[in-house]
Amino acid sequence: MGKVIPLAAQILFGALFLLTVPSDCVATGDAVEGRNKAQPCLTCHRKGNVVLGEKTPIISGQYQDYLVKSLSDYRSGARKHQVMNELTANLSDKDIEDISAYYSGLKSRLSNSNHDNN
Numbered sequence: 001m002g003k004v005i006p007l008a009a010q011i012l013f014g015a016l017f018l019l020t021v022p023s024d025c026v027a028t029g030d031a032v033e034g035r036n037k038a039q040p041c042l043t044c045h046r047k048g049n050v051v052l053g054e055k056t057p058i059i060s061g062q063y064q065d066y067l068v069k070s071l072s073d074y075r076s077g078a079r080k081h082q083v084m085n086e087l088t089a090n091l092s093d094k095d096i097e098d099i100s101a102y103y104s105g106l107k108s109r110l111s112n113s114n115h116d117n118n
């Protein structure tokens with residue numbers, strides 16, 4: 001019986017640990033602000049799997065840190081694409097984090113998009 005409480009305590013602390021760790025790993029960014037800031041982007045990068053053309057990547061549901069990296073690289077010119085370079089030139093770090101938080105939180109239906117996988 002004496003061992004029951006320590007075990008329960010271990011489970012409890014284990015659960016708390018699991019609950020607290022992810023929040024330390026998640027990138028920051030305000031998805032609500034990001035939604036406003038992303039309005040010009042939605043012309044091309046629409047929600048879900050609706051795309052303008054096959055050369056416009058779907059970014060809904062993409063990992064947030066990937067989006068932050070891509071946008072930072074376009075802004076610095078490390079990644080070259082005229083349209084994206086111009087569109088990111090005036091974004092702040094906070095803008096990039098917010099927009100990335102917004103897009104990464106959108107549902108991606110990439111896995112059942114136009115691939116014929118029936």
Ligand code: HEC
Pocket residue numbers: 038040041042043044045055056057058059067070071080081083084087088099
């Ligand atoms: C005029 C259409 C257009 C607009 C507007 C636009 N993009 Fe893009 N975006 C593109 C195209 C085309 C590419 C592919 C560029 C390349 O080949 O590197 C791209 C690439 C990207 C990528 C890289 C995706 C990947 O899979 O690597 C991200 C992230 C992105 N755009 C975010 C944004 C954000 C955020 C905005 C608003 C600030 C925005 N885009 C506005 C057309 C657009």
